[in-house]
Amino acid sequence: MGQRLGEGWETLPPELLDAYDRWHLSTGYDTTLVRWLEGGMSEAPVALVAQFEPHVTSRQAVLKFMRDGPEAARRTRRALDHSPAEFRAAHLVELIGEAVPLDGWWMIQMEIAGGDRSTVRPLLDLLHRGGLTGACAVVTESVLGGWNPALAHRPLRMTAGAYLRSLLGDRLRPGSALSRWAAANGTAATVRWVPDGDGGQGLNPLALASGDESISLLVQRGRAHGDLNVRNVLLRGDDPRGFRLIDFGDFADDAPLARDPAHLLLSLAREWLGDLAVGSSARHALMVAVVTPGKSQAASVAGAKEAGEAFHDTAQRWADGTGFGEHWRLQALLSLIGCALIFTGRARLPDDVRRWFFDLAVYGTREYRRLARDLGEPQAPMSGRPGTSRPELGVPRSRAEIDAQLTKQMPFMQRTMGNKNGLVGTALELLDERERFVCLAPCRIRGGTPGSAVILVSDRYVRTAELDTQYQTSGVTRVAHGEIRELCLYPDRRLGLLDTADVRVATDTIELLARGLLRNQAEFLVASLEKLTGLRRREAEDGSVAAAWRDLVDALRDTRFEDGMSGDLAAGIESLRTALRRRRPPHPRNPDEVEGLVRHLNEILSGAASHAPPEQVSAARSSARLIRGRLLDLLTEARP
Ligand SMILES: Nc1ncnc2c1ncn2[C@@H]1O[C@H](COP(=O)(O)OP(=O)(O)O)[C@@H](O)[C@H]1O
Numbered sequence: 001m002g003q004r005l006g007e008g009w010e011t012l013p014p015e016l017l018d019a020y021d022r023w024h025l026s027t028g029y030d031t032t033l034v035r036w037l038e039g040g041m042s043e044a045p046v047a048l049v050a051q052f053e054p055h056v057t058s059r060q061a062v063l064k065f066m067r068d069g070p071e072a073a074r075r076t077r078r079a080l081d082h083s084p085a086e087f088r089a090a091h092l093v094e095l096i097g098e099a100v101p102l103d104g105w106w107m108i109q110m111e112i113a114g115g116d117r118s119t120v121r122p123l124l125d126l127l128h129r130g131g132l133t134g135a136c137a138v139v140t141e142s143v144l145g146g147w148n149p150a151l152a153h154r155p156l157r158m159t160a161g162a163y164l165r166s167l168l169g170d171r172l173r174p175g176s177a178l179s180r181w182a183a184a185n186g187t188a189a190t191v192r193w194v195p196d197g198d199g200g201q202g203l204n205p206l207a208l209a210s211g212d213e214s215i216s217l218l219v220q221r222g223r224a225h226g227d228l229n230v231r232n233v234l235l236r237g238d239d240p241r242g243f244r245l246i247d248f249g250d251f252a253d254d255a256p257l258a259r260d261p262a263h264l265l266l267s268l269a270r271e272w273l274g275d276l277a278v279g280s281s282a283r284h285a286l287m288v289a290v291v292t293p294g295k296s297q298a299a300s301v302a303g304a305k306e307a308g309e310a311f312h313d314t315a316q317r318w319a320d321g322t323g324f325g326e327h328w329r330l331q332a333l334l335s336l337i338g339c340a341l342i343f344t345g346r347a348r349l350p351d352d353v354r355r356w357f358f359d360l361a362v363y364g365t366r367e368y369r370r371l372a373r374d375l376g377e378p379q380a381p382m383s384g385r386p387g388t389s390r391p392e393l394g395v396p397r398s399r400a401e402i403d404a405q406l407t408k409q410m411p412f413m414q415r416t417m418g419n420k421n422g423l424v425g426t427a428l429e430l431l432d433e434r435e436r437f438v439c440l441a442p443c444r445i446r447g448g449t450p451g452s453a454v455i456l457v458s459d460r461y462v463r464t465a466e467l468d469t470q471y472q473t474s475g476v477t478r479v480a481h482g483e484i485r486e487l488c489l490y491p492d493r494r495l496g497l498l499d500t501a502d503v504r505v506a507t508d509t510i511e512l513l514a515r516g517l518l519r520n521q522a523e524f525l526v527a528s529l530e531k532l533t534g535l536r537r538r539e540a541e542d543g544s545v546a547a548a549w550r551d552l553v554d555a556l557r558d559t560r561f562e563d564g565m566s567g568d569l570a571a572g573i574e575s576l577r578t579a580l581r582r583r584r585p586p587h588p589r590n591p592d593e594v595e596g597l598v599r600h601l602n603e604i605l606s607g608a609a610s611h612a613p614p615e616q617v618s619a620a621r622s623s624a625r626l627i628r629g630r631l632l633d634l635l636t637e638a639r640p
């Protein structure tokens with residue numbers, strides 16, 4: 001007759017201990033508590049024990065006491081029974097016997113992962129050591145391919161919204177921790193735009209989850225862990241190939257396969273986040289490294305970028321092998337959005353961490369929209385109404401149609417000064433036959449006089465071009481809607497009494513800056529681009545000088561510097577940036593100040609020149625020159 005031995009069992013409530021003791025009478029072995037195991041993410045007590053029965057049993061084992069119903073125990077058993085033998089033997093921990101009901105609790109007993117707790121460490125321990133990237137790749141590859149050598153379930157056709165809902169389940173219900181957090185932070189699924197944590201606005205991921213865009217993807221399903229995180233993956237020694245999974249009570253054999261890698265990556269991100277100061281630009285850089293490692297340049301998050309790449313590339317390679325590559329790309333991003341919202345809903349996390357995860361979901365939503373557009377998928381605006389399609393903007397490229405549009409878009413003065421006909425001709429020349437004309441506005445591009453250039457929006461592109469007096473175009477720059485990352489409208493009042501505005505359209509590599517548009521035309525143009533791109537203009541109420549300064553400081557901040565090259569530079573720029581974000585000075589108000597600031601910047605750069613690669617210093621110097629030029633330019637114009 002077996003029994004419980006040793007000290008320390010009082011961690012368990014008395015009625016549970018009592019039930020455990022009664023059950024134990026049915027076994028032949030004794031159980032001695034070695035110690036309680038920390039590090040779990042649930043409240044479940046987990047014990048390391050030694051069990052012994054002469055001639056029969058002598059082992060160490062892990063006991064887990066779970067308060068919930070029998071589901072977790074059943075799914076744990078199911079994971080073992082429904083996994084390929086090879087994967088089970090190499091990567092899962094075996095249960096010992098069946099789950100035991102104990103007075104409202106369930107207990108499972110299992111083997112110790114890897115058999116030797118002194119050499120087995122959670123993936124978490126690699127955070128600040130070499131080998132993390134390799135381990136991430138091995139685990140991702142194996143959890144996808146090794147666990148799912150053949151798929152038992154047909155890919156499921158789903159909209160983005162339906163996919164997110166399937167990941168989030170109950171968490172979207174009113175009253176859930178996620179909904180309460182959202183409400184406390186001024187948002188809900190009905191809010192379309194939310195702050196993106198980087199001074200702009202982005203589409204609300206909760207709105208994406210509640211809507212049903214017409215885009216549909218084929219979701220790959222198969223065996224998955226369900227709570228893959230840095231503590232549930234155990235590694236032995238230096239070779240990640242022998243990793244073990246524990247805590248697989250959320251297993252399913254028809255789970256969306258993109259979820260596990262996304263969840264594991266975000267659990268790593270949560271740990272990295274702890275090393276970065278709240279509100280620092282490195283936190284934003286971490287988001288970029290995790291969601292879009294290819295775009296990450298910040299040296300402060302180089303490790304995260306590498307790990308992010310390992311996840312993305314390994315999983316994508318697996319998916320490409322199935323031929324569903326482009327569908328995977330979308331569901332991988334959606335999985336990051338969904339899992340980030342799951343983290344946002346975790347009440348035990350500090351609020352700044354929950355906020356960061358929500359911001360990451362916003363960033364992911366922006367990237368998702370861009371990717372969906374690039375892949376040429378039709379999509380409705382996020383209206384929440386199923387089945388609506390994108391309104392067709394603009395008119396066909398014909399002289400009469402464009403003429404009629406310009407009559408509406410141009411004020412009396414512009415029309416009667418005789419340039420409307422010329423501009424119709426310009427539009428015809430710039431558009432190709434299949435494009436639809438949306439709008440056009442006279443403007444100027446750096447240095448020119450008002451009306452010496454034009455900005456033109458079609459259903460596919462935005463262009464700027466310079467015009468000569470005969471309306472001949474030159475210097476045409478064209479940007480496809482899908483490439484646009486940022487839309488800005490800077491209201492100003494520069495042409496005497498007329499209200500004017502500047503419009504800035506930026507991609508990763510090109511910036512179109514159209515200046516001195518009539519305010520109404522600028523508004524209409526930016527509103528059209530919002531409809532066409534799904535982007536939202538950046539707020540720039542603090543005036544164009546501060547906005548330009550902020551943009552350039554941001555550009556400078558993003559210039560890549562070696563660690564330790566210039567703490568001064570980083571700190572100086574960072575303090576300017578935060579000051580500007582809070583709309584406090586110092587953004588310069590007169591040319592002397594500009595000269596002073598740029599001089600200071602250059603001094604810092606000279607100091608840095610001895611440590612940093614020359615091309616970085618010269619890139620920073622040219623940013624400084626740009627800041628100087630832009631600010632002097634703007635300040636001169638801004639004066640009455
Ligand atoms: N089979 C096992 N072998 C070795 N260590 C284990 C095993 N099961 C659990 N542990 C340890 O106990 C901790 C908590 O267990 P886990 O099942 O992950 O609980 P939770 O559901 O609370 O996350 C794990 O992080 C791990 O360190």
Ligand SMILES: [Mg+2]
Nearest residue numbers: 040041232247
């Ligand atoms: Mg766990």
